[in-house]
Amino acid sequence: MTAPMQNPDPEEDRPDGPLVQRARAGDRGAMGELINRHQGVVYRFLVGLLGDEELAADTTQETFVRALGNIAGFRGDSTFRTWLLAIARNEARGAMRRRVRRREFTLDDAPPLQDQAAGPEHVTLGRAEVGRIRTALDSLPPKQKMSVSLRLFDGLSFREIGRAIDSSEGAARVNYHHGIRRLRELLDDRGN
Amino acid sequence: MTEETRHGWNGSGCARAVDLLPLHVRGSISDACDVLWLEEHVSRCDSCRAEAVFLERLLSSRREAPAGLAAAVMARLEDATVSMPSRVPDAPGSIPNRPHLPPRRFGGWAVSVAAVLVLALGIGTFWMAESNVAGDLFLSAFLEDGDEPGNQDEWMVAGAPVLDALPDEVLLALVTEGAW
Numbered sequence: 407m408t409a410p411m412q413n414p415d416p417e418e419d420r421p422d423g424p425l426v427q428r429a430r431a432g433d434r435g436a437m438g439e440l441i442n443r444h445q446g447v448v449y450r451f452l453v454g455l456l457g458d459e460e461l462a463a464d465t466t467q468e469t470f471v472r473a474l475g476n477i478a479g480f481r482g483d484s485t486f487r488t489w490l491l492a493i494a495r496n497e498a499r500g501a502m503r504r505r506v507r508r509r510e511f512t513l514d515d516a517p518p519l520q521d522q523a524a525g526p527e528h529v530t531l532g533r534a535e536v537g538r539i540r541t542a543l544d545s546l547p548p549k550q551k552m553s554v555s556l557r558l559f560d561g562l563s564f565r566e567i568g569r570a571i572d573s574s575e576g577a578a579r580v581n582y583h584h585g586i587r588r589l590r591e592l593l594d595d596r597g598n
Numbered sequence: 599m600t601e602e603t604r605h606g607w608n609g610s611g612c613a614r615a616v617d618l619l620p621l622h623v624r625g626s627i628s629d630a631c632d633v634l635w636l637e638e639h640v641s642r643c644d645s646c647r648a649e650a651v652f653l654e655r656l657l658s659s660r661r662e663a664p665a666g667l668a669a670a671v672m673a674r675l676e677d678a679t680v681s682m683p684s685r686v687p688d689a690p691g692s693i694p695n696r697p698h699l700p701p702r703r704f705g706g707w708a709v710s711v712a713a714v715l716v717l718a719l720g721i722g723t724f725w726m727a728e729s730n731v732a733g734d735l736f737l738s739a740f741l742e743d744g745d746e747p748g749n750q751d752e753w754m755v756a757g758a759p760v761l762d763a764l765p766d767e768v769l770l771a772l773v774t775e776g777a778w
């Protein structure tokens with residue numbers, strides 16, 4: 407196998423506690439750092455839930471505004487990330503509700519999942535291949551999709567994934583492995 | 599030992615390896631013993647080596663949050679007159695109150711309880727025209743958390759409906775393209 411790539415989230419293993427304490431005291435720098443640490447996982451989680459990158463981006467913003475605006479309510483019974491993902495889930499529900507309401511009045515089509523497969527991180531793989539993998543991932547059942555994403559892209563433990571997707575730790579592990587197996591079936595025709 | 603290996607496996611090394619590989623390919627295993635064990639295993643296991651290569655391929659497709667998100671959030675926090683909640687939940691499943699914020703693109707939550715219920719009925723009716731099953735689920739799930747007058751404090755917080763009672767399956771069905 408090749409050497410492990412550089413950790414995409416070098417801060418993730420550092421505890422959030424000190425930053426949360428500072429953020430609760432109104433430290434804007436600490437709030438910004440918390441956003442930088444966790445915006446990726448929240449965004450990807452919401453793309454998985456909502457199936458729409460633009461809506462996920464808006465909802466990611468809502469999630470952080472709501473979380474940091476109420477950070478006094480976080481006392482550390484769970485990890486800050488788990489708390490954020492719970493808020494993100496609720497914000498996703500609100501976003502879905504608003505979309506339904508908009509649909510009720512305008513009858514417009516739900517926007518297709520956009521392929522934003524551009525950016526420096528995709529140089530090595532190629533835009534078409536990135537789009538193909540994302541399409542396969544997006545086609546998985548929701549809990550498989552989010553288990554794969556949270557495990558592979560964000561390094562969560564299966565226990566934390568279970569809490570995020572409202573399942574047990576064991577179910578999160580099974581969903582991850584089923585998701586990977588399905589992705590192999592979908593993508594293996596081109597080999598590795 | 600990491601959480602993943604402390605409660606580890608007694609059986610085939612492959613089971614442990616495939617659990618750890620997604621962490622390894624992204625470089626987030628902090629325990630050097632785990633890394634050494636995994637690399638040794640992968641060096642002699644064709645199956646896990648193929649898995650590692652596949653995971654690296656998947657990892658390259660990772661989506662990133664849009665640039666400027668932190669600045670946008672901070673600007674909104676600066677602008678917002680934040681109303682701190684009177685009761686502040688802490689459990690992961692409980693949701694903090696919504697601060698008072700400028701309206702967003704889909705409009706804020708300046709919707710009365712009555713209006714929300716009327717909308718729910720309308721949406722439910724519309725939905726049922728397309729799918730009776732989804733309509734029933736949606737309508738019953740929505741009304742479940744709001745049809746008891748004495749329960750308003752529980753499902754309306756700072757003007758925002760608490761939507762946790764709506765099952766994910768229903769919400770996901772609402773935005774699945776095929777469902778439209």
Ligand SMILES: [Zn+2]
Nearest residue numbers: 612615643646
């Ligand atoms: Zn193996």
